[in-house]
Amino acid sequence: MAKKEYTFEEICREIRQKKFLPVYFLMGEEAFFMDQITDLIIENALDESERDFNQIILYGADTDVATIINAARRFPMMSKYQLVVVREAQMLKNIEELSFYVKKPLESTILVINHKYKTLDRRKSLASAVEKVGVLFESKKVPDYKLPGFITSYLQQRGIGIDPKAAQMLSDFLGNDLNKLTKELEKLNLLLSTQTKRITPELVEQNIGISKEYNNFELIKAIATKDVLKANRIAQHFDKNPKNNPIQMTLPVIFNYFMNLLICYYTPDKSDNSLMQALGLKGTFQLKDYQLGMKNYSAMKVFNLIADIRTCDAASKGINNNSASPGELLKELLYRILH
Known part of the structure; x- marks a missing residue:
């Protein structure tokens, strides 16, 4: 059988x-x-x-x-x-x-x-x-939070390494259409030299059109550390480049971050291994953002922010929103998050 x-x-x-x-x-x-x-x-x-x-x-x-x-x-x-x-x-x-x-x-x-x-x-x-x-x-569709792991595994099977930041940049920018994503990975592979089989943030920035300084990966780091200046600079960049940084791609990333932060709060054992297992993380580099988040945001604040993100998402789709632009909605959301 x-x-x-x-x-x-x-x-x-x-x-x-x-x-x-x-x-x-x-x-x-x-x-x-x-x-x-x-x-x-x-x-x-x-x-x-x-x-x-x-x-x-x-x-x-x-x-x-x-x-x-x-x-x-x-x-x-x-x-x-x-x-x-x-x-x-x-x-x-x-x-x-x-x-x-x-x-x-x-x-x-x-x-x-x-x-x-x-x-x-x-x-x-x-x-x-x-x-x-x-x-x-x-x-089944690969959840957004597992995409960096999928990218890393896909490339490892082909003898190619990738920096964690580059994997997150590609995940945030390309989303979970795996056919589209793997085609872009194959394009990057063709650009690698035989000596250096590793994809870096710089390679992604130069060939995919994603800024290595102004992207969702850096926005989450700014949110985790409560770096108000950096978060607002990124939001301003997004507002000036809406085609490459649509709010519909940014909001799910922020939502996933705070949902995962809530999982961290409800995980009894706060050790690195337990948190990584609860979040489905393969590397410790992302864990730091959640550990910083637990220091900077209370569980109740996180719970309320999840509701705020849902409201912002609805407004970005025209629900109860007559005039606010996507850039204005993101800036307002970041104000709620960081203050």
Whole structure:
């Protein structure tokens, strides 16, 4: 019986080791991980000479369940496996009918269902059948606070280092569209010399268009230390460059900081390791901002500020706001935070 819960890393590791299961059902809102797994299976399941006769790529909008089942029930020609990949499977009608095949799949077929932006009802027969014989993987969005860790891990797998500040700058500026984010990382990789395989804030500033002095990373440091002058300088820079520094990107960063600060207050053990575990941090460099924050802000102040940030976010979207610009809203919020 197949394991019921697989992580992205486990799936990729087994694929590289040529350990295949009969069915991979990839679903969820984050397309990046599903496409990575699908492409990795295509690269590793068959040799190039085997693909002409043993690889079938179908698209949900142009096929149906009966065609997929018929393709999956074929036997490979001069190969151990045949590979059937269904892309855009969310477009399929009556997808639950795939369970008729999945309950008794061929061991010689690797069936990959790439089902983006939607998930199966786990109470129904298809999800249950997949879990018994293969991989049912739900690809979830990476939360904003985990993006720097994702960036660092993605680059480490490619033998590239990155400064923590540079990872945070990229996270804040590019957001959690992983396809867009990884494309920018690959661009930066091309600019690195063979001797220095490390991405620095200076490299990001020069090639992505993010100021290494005026960004959300530095704003959080200013908030943590209650550096009023620095925070207002950054806010003024943002106001003059709204295209590169929209308030809709800044407010979630501030919100996450104070939500994490609240987690720190409610963590019984305030040791470095316990706080890092509670916050999901991999490095101590970010922890300092939270430790400073606990010194400079009371728990009640943090609780009230979270409400203020929500109000500011609503106002930035035009709710109960007739005239204040995004720059004015951010400056008013920073005044509430720092005074």
